[in-house]
Amino acid sequence: MVVSCTQEHVYRHPWHRVTAAAWRKFTDADARAAPLSHILEVHTLSRRVDAGSGRIDAVRAIAGRAPPLPLLLRGLVAAADVVLCVEHTTVDGPARAMRVVSRNANLRALVHVEETCSYRPHPERPDEWTLFRQETSIRCAPLAAVAAWAAEMVERRCAERFMQNASQGREVVETICERLALADH
Structure with missing residues (x-):
């Protein structure tokens, strides 16, 4: 079974500000102290800037605290x-x-999580707002020792936790956007 979640959010900030805030989300000291305290480390593994085309490609490794497993599965x-x-x-x-x-690199024997986020100018107000779309897929690996209901429970718990963290991430981006807006004026 696969649990899929899709969310959209409109940031009432221009695209350049929202994407700048999104880059800083995991490294912002205030965010790491409170809403994103589960993030332990962020390392840039590679970065390629093509000035001719205006493209940037980057790969980062992110380490975070794992949520606790349901009691039935811990053993x-x-x-x-x-x-x-x-x-x-x-x-x-x-x-x-x-x-x-983003994809998890460990714990794949238990669960596979893939998240795709996109940031584009809002179609109605492209110079003022940004449309954020987040798609998440969570798939519990087949576990011979665990019944299907337990696998579904893991997927549900992971989805709930993921949605909670995603909401906190959006709040952090909003906060950073506000600070960047103040700096622009």
């Missing part, structure tokens, strides 16, 4: 305290498009 599945994710970001400056694809 059946070896889990880690840390979730490692790989984030691939592509920015097309001239097209004003940013796409971020």
